[in-house]
Structures are given as C-alpha cells and as structure tokens.
Amino acid sequence: xxDDSKPIFLQIAEMIENDIVDGxxxxxxxxxxxxxxxxxxxxxxxxxxxxxxxxxxxxILYKKRGIGMFVATGSRAVLMGRRREDFYExxxxxxxxxxxxxxxxxVALAEMLARDPGAGEENTxxxxxxxxx
Amino acid sequence: xxTSIVQVMDLRRRYRDVQALDxxxxxxxxxxxYGLLGRNGAGKTTLMSILTAQGFASSGSVSVFGEHPYExxxxxxxxxxxxxxxxxxxxxKPVHAFKAAALFYKNWDNALALxxxxxxxxxxxxxxKKLSRGQLSAVGVIIGxxxxxxxxxxxxxxxxxxxxxxxxxxxxxxxxxxxxxxxIVLSSHLIDEVANLLEHxxxxxxxxxxxxxxxxxxxxxxxxxxxxxxxxxxxxxxRSVLHRExxxxxxxxxxxxxxxxxxxxxxxxxGLELGPVSLQQLVIRKTxxxxxxxxxxxxxxxxxxxxxxxxxASR
Numbered sequence: 001x002x003d004d005s006k007p008i009f010l011q012i013a014e015m016i017e018n019d020i021v022d023g024x025x026x027x028x029x030x031x032x033x034x035x036x037x038x039x040x041x042x043x044x045x046x047x048x049x050x051x052x053x054x055x056x057x058x059x060i061l062y063k064k065r066g067i068g069m070f071v072a073t074g075s076r077a078v079l080m081g082r083r084r085e086d087f088y089e090x091x092x093x094x095x096x097x098x099x100x101x102x103x104x105x106x107v108a109l110a111e112m113l114a115r116d117p118g119a120g121e122e123n124t125x126x127x128x129x130x131x132x133x
Numbered sequence: 134x135x136t137s138i139v140q141v142m143d144l145r146r147r148y149r150d151v152q153a154l155d156x157x158x159x160x161x162x163x164x165x166x167y168g169l170l171g172r173n174g175a176g177k178t179t180l181m182s183i184l185t186a187q188g189f190a191s192s193g194s195v196s197v198f199g200e201h202p203y204e205x206x207x208x209x210x211x212x213x214x215x216x217x218x219x220x221x222x223x224x225x226k227p228v229h230a231f232k233a234a235a236l237f238y239k240n241w242d243n244a245l246a247l248x249x250x251x252x253x254x255x256x257x258x259x260x261x262k263k264l265s266r267g268q269l270s271a272v273g274v275i276i277g278x279x280x281x282x283x284x285x286x287x288x289x290x291x292x293x294x295x296x297x298x299x300x301x302x303x304x305x306x307x308x309x310x311x312x313x314x315x316x317i318v319l320s321s322h323l324i325d326e327v328a329n330l331l332e333h334x335x336x337x338x339x340x341x342x343x344x345x346x347x348x349x350x351x352x353x354x355x356x357x358x359x360x361x362x363x364x365x366x367x368x369x370x371x372r373s374v375l376h377r378e379x380x381x382x383x384x385x386x387x388x389x390x391x392x393x394x395x396x397x398x399x400x401x402x403x404g405l406e407l408g409p410v411s412l413q414q415l416v417i418r419k420t421x422x423x424x425x426x427x428x429x430x431x432x433x434x435x436x437x438x439x440x441x442x443x444x445x446a447s448r
Contacts (some may be wrong), residue, residue: 002329003354004412005353005409006352007349007352008329008352041329042307044307044330044331045310047332047348068352089398091243097401097402101404
C-alpha cells in the first residue's frame with residue numbers, strides 16, 4: 001500500500017516490479033492502465049502515469065499504441081538481477097547488524113536460515129523458473 | 134506554449150487591520166489538482182474569492198484564462214467556486230440549486246448530479262435552509278463536480294460530511310477528473326485525506342505563500358530520525374532541522390532533505406530509527422517554522438518584513 005516514505009510514482013513502479021518478479025504479471029501480459037492504478041490506490045492519475053512511464057523508459061514495460069502497456073520479454077530476469085545486487089545491502093547487512101546486537105554468531109544465523117521452512121522450496125521454484133527462461 | 138490558466142502577481146488584500154494577502158504570486162496550470170493548504174485565517178478563502186471575482190484585491194494583478202475576471206461573463210462561466218458557507222435563496226431546494234447551476238455551466242451533467250444526489254442521500258425536495266450541515270456540503274460538492282467547470286475551487290467542501298461521504302467525494306472527484314481533466318483547487322484542513330489526490334501543493338500562511346511545489350517533490354523531502362540524543366545530534370550535524378522533540382535521553386528530529394543509501398545505512402548502524410514525514414506533518418512543521426521566523430526577533434525587522442513596518446508607520 002502507498003505510504004509517505006517516498007514519492008508515490010516510485011512506489012507504483014516498485015509495485016509493478018514486484019508483481020513481475022513474483023510472476024503475478026507475466027511477460028507479454030497487459031498491465032492495468034494508469035487510470036486503473038489511480039482509482040485503485042486513490043492517487044492522482046498524473047502520479048500513477050509517472051510511475052508507469054518510469055518503467056517504460058527503463059524498458060521493463062512497453063507501449064502498444066491504442067491498446068496499453070505490456071510487460072517486456074526478459075524484464076523479469078533483468079529485475080531479478082537488480083534485486084540480487086541489492087540483496088546484500090538491503091537484507092543481509094541489516095540482518096547481520098541486528099544479529100550482532102543480539103549476540104547471534106554466524107553459525108547460529110546460518111542455522112536459522114536453514115531452518116526457514118520455505119527456504120528450500122523457494123529456491124527450487126526460483127531455479128526452475130530461471131531454467132525455463 | 135504555456136499551460137498556465139491563472140496568473141497572480143504580488144496580490145495584496147487588506148481588511149481594516151488585517152493583511153489577509155501579503156504579496157501572493159502564483160500560477161495555476163491546466164488540468165492539475167492543487168491543494169491550497171494553510172491554517173484558518175491564512176488567506177485561502179480571500180485568495181479564491183479574488184480569483185473568482187467575489188472579492189477585491191487592494192493591489193496586485195490577477196489574470197484568469199488570460200483576462201481579468203471581474204464582471205467578465207466569458208471568464209466566470211468557466212469557473213466554479215464552491216464556498217464553505219454558500220448562501221442560497223430562502224425557498225431554494227437542491228433541485229432548484231441544480232437547475233440554476235445547469236443554466237450557468239455549459240458543461241453541466243445533470244445525470245451525474247442526480248446520481249451523486251442519490252449516493253449522498255440528499256433530499257432533493259427539502260428546503261436547503263432545513264438541510265443538515267453535511268447535506269448542505271453535499272449540495273456544494275455535487276454542483277462542483279457536475280458543473281465540470283474548467284477551473285473549480287472547493288473551499289473546505291467537507292464540513293459536516295461523515296467519513297463515508299467524504300470518501301465518496303474523493304472517489305467521485307478522482308473518477309470524474311480522470312474522465313474529464315480540469316483544474317481543481319482543493320482547500321482542506323484534512324490534509325492526510327486528500328494528500329494522495331494532489332498533483333501540486335501550495336501552502337499559504339499569514340497571507341504569504343510559504344511552499345509551492347509538486348506533491349511528489351514534497352514527499353520524501355523530510356525525514357524523522359529518533360534515537361539517543363548524542364547519536365542523533367551527531368548524525369544531524371550540519372542539516373536543517375525542522376522540528377525537535379525529546380523525552381529523557383531520546384531525541385526525535387525532523388530533518389529537511391532526504392538521505393542517500395549510504396546515510397541510511399549509517400543511521401541504521403548507529404541504531405537510529407528512520408520514519409517518513411507525512412504531507413500533513415510537513416505542513417505543520419513548515420507553518421510553525423514560518424511563523425516562528427515571522428514572530429521571532431529579527432536583526433533588521435524593516436528588511437525582513439517591509440510591509441508590516443510600512444503599514445504600521447502609516448497608521
């Protein structure tokens with residue numbers, strides 16, 4: 001949902017990216033129109049358009065004249081690549097810093113990660129999808 | 134090609150001993166939704182009244198659709214001003230108010246007016262005088278939306294409307310604006326409720342514009358940080374502080390500007406908590422800041438505030 005942490009157009013762009021990464025928006029499928037985004041999130045249509053256009057400029061979405069916006073082929077791989085690059089800074093660093101604060105050492109942390117019931121399944125699914133690309 | 138439809142230069146309005154507008158300059162562009170925000174008595178209604186030829190300026194220039202609006206039928210038929218305290222003739226019922234509006238506004242959509250009346254549960258055949266405050270507001274909201282004027286002002290249109298009716302207003306406003314883009318100026322104290330609808334924000338305080346910027350530039354233009362005093366102070370050193378609050382050893386600051394990824398990381402590693410600042414919080418901070426600057430001791434008051442000194446001397 002929309003919050004005050006950053007410009008709304010960035011949040012809209014990130015939501016679309018998320019939907020592409022987790023497969024809710026498949027490649028070559030149509031994304032909702034800016035007016036639909038505006039109505040659903042109760043935001044200014046110009047702001048919604050700015051978010052969508054950011055992804056068009058980025059090559060993640062493309063415009064079919066008179067029809068709408070579509071997810072470009074290969075965009076999921078591009079987004080996954082970027083997310084992996086950010087993963088260390090965004091997730092691992094804060095995790096390690098909190099663990100240090102609590103006196104959890106590397107071994108204990110690794111055990112906890114292995115304990116996550118979804119971890120193994122998630123990996124195989126992601127790999128399978130990667131293989132399919 | 135300029136898309137500006139309203140231009141105001143150095144507008145001043147004085148009521149006896151009150152300087153309601155103190156040198157306001159701004160322009161409004163076509164097909165945007167503006168938020169005109171500020172405290173009671175800040176000058177919002179005075180400004181909108183002058184732009185719609187319902188009030189007079191003491192000095193300064195006003196141009197709407199390229200012309201002066203006074204007694205200018207050509208300009209006024211393209212403007213709709215929904216006042217918070219609109220008066221209607223004594224025996225008027227909503228149905229009469231709508232008929233009058235239909236005669237005046239060339240884009241009037243009667244089907245939309247009737248649909249909205251149903252949605253707002255407005256008794257069409259009760260005298261307006263007998264309506265509740267919320268129903269009276271609904272009459273204004275419906276006229277403002279159904280008139281589809283190229284330039285529409287809503288001056289605190291929500292008084293007496295319950296939360297459901299206000300949401301209905303925002304949703305219908307957004308839907309109709311999407312279908313029929315036009316310039317809308319929304320004056321409101323319920324900033325959190327309207328913040329996401331706005332494309333541009335103008336904050337007025339004591340008759341002066343203190344902020345005039347795109348809503349998206351404002352979002353993320355300030356940040357709250359909290360933690361132990363010493364750490365917060367050292368992190369905030371050299372930054373512009375909009376607000377500070379402390380309790381015991383804890384300090385919370387609102388800082389102007391945004392943080393880079395590296396600065397965020399630094400804050401996290403210092404154990405500082407970061408939080409967003411809503412538009413409403415920012416308006417409050419900016420307004421208090423501007424008022425403190427105006428009221429506070431100034432090394433050269435004549436330089437800082439020539440208008441007040443000049444009028445003071447002439448009286």
